[in-house]
Amino acid sequence: MKNSRGAALLLVIWLLLLLAGLVVVFAFSARIESMQGSALRTRLAGQLAAEAGIEIAALRLSEADPTRRWFPDGRPNSFQYQGFQVDVRVLDESGKVADAALLADLMLALGVEELRARQLAGAIQDWRDSDDLLAIGGGAEDPDYAAAGLDYGAKDQPFNTVSELQQVLGMDADVYARLVPHVTVFTAAPRPLRDFAQLPVLQALGMSPADAALWIEARSAWQPGLPMPVSPEGGALAAAGSGTYSVASRAVRPDGLAVEVTTTVRIGAAAGFGQLYAPLAWRVGEPD
Structure with missing residues (x-):
């Protein structure tokens, strides 16, 4: 009889502990959900x-x-x-810059090394044009993408989004991040308007750093x-x-x-x- 009572007491204690654990888990989950x-x-x-x-x-x-x-x-x-x-x-x-012809100068203004800037500008031109000829100064056509182990080649069409630049052979995250604020796919103008252009774009248009700074100062x-x-x-x-x-x-x-x-x-x-x-x-x- 005593053994039965002892077993029953242990069972009740275990049930209470189980219920207490469930309450703690429920309260913790509710707290997490409230915070989320x-x-x-x-x-x-x-x-x-x-x-x-x-x-x-x-x-x-x-x-x-x-x-x-x-x-x-x-x-x-x-x-x-x-x-x-x-x-x-x-x-x-x-x-902003829309014409590939200005991209090398823009990258130079952004601090990209000249040889790399010219090669990337050529690769961007080859991405857009429909021929299989490498751009002057270096570029990238389908065989170059294949040699780099990429399962795609030059698009041979205009860019639909600026983010497509990341697919161009030779483009890396650093150069891409520098370019993004200054390039556009929403205009076909051959040259950016100086009235609104930022400092690197003004320099890409041929202004000296001092002259470009004067334009920025006049606007500001x-x-x-x-x-x-x-x-x-x-x-x-x-x-x-x-x-x-x-x-x-x-x-x-x-x-x-x-x-x-x-x-x-x-x-x-x-x-x-x-x-x-x-x-x-x-x-x-x-x-x-």
């Missing part, structure tokens, strides 16, 4: 704040009065929104509400952009949480009926 839910809500709030920056940029770029528009030369435009510091940079796509002195800026050559800079812009909007909370939305948008009549803008590319993530 809170993190997701916070991140979503940051994303929405960054997307608010895109909307504000579209409104400001659509202003009829040119002195009230944001000037699309990559300068920061900042404001507070729902507890986030939002920084928005807008760059007109017409200020302008603020909304003032007459349109004047170039160092004395002419007024463009009062309106091309209508196609890359926009980077970063939302940062006081605790350091940051979310960035980067997009390329088309604004105006080309956006389509009833739309303020049409997105051509869209990416959400943490800032690099």
Whole structure:
């Protein structure tokens, strides 16, 4: 009888321990899910704040009065929104390089060694053109890709996205990261507009570093509400952009949480009926 009671007591104790363990596991899981839910809500709030920056940029770029528009030369435009510091940079796509003929000079301006810059520019040209001839100064056609162990060759067609540059033979992550902010597939202009171009692009266009810096300084002195800026050559800079812009909007909370939305948008009549803008590319993530 005593043995039975002892066995029953042990069984009850084990059941209580099992139940206590289940409660602990359930409480821990609930805590983890609560933390995950809170993190997701916070991140979503940051994303929405960054997307608010895109909307504000579209409104400001659509202003009829040119002195009230944001000037699309990559300068920061900042404001507070729902507890986030939002920084928005807008760059007109017409200020970027689209023509392969300028790519070698652009890479030189970005600090790429000359021989490598010429070879990569040739490989990019061969990726785009339809012939099987190597570009002058070095390039890459199908046999070169095969020799490198790649199961694809030169595309022999224009680039659809800037990210395709990563597939070009000889391109590495470092050079690609330097090029991305300054090249575009959204314009076919043979030369970038100096009115909006960044320092490396201005140098690729043949300006000395000092002259390029003067252009940047002249633009940077302008603020909304003032007459349109004047170039160092004395002419007024463009009062309106091309209508196609890359926009980077970063939302940062006081605790350091940051979310960035980067997009390329088309604004105006080309956006389509009833739309303020049409997105051509869209990416959400943490800032690099």
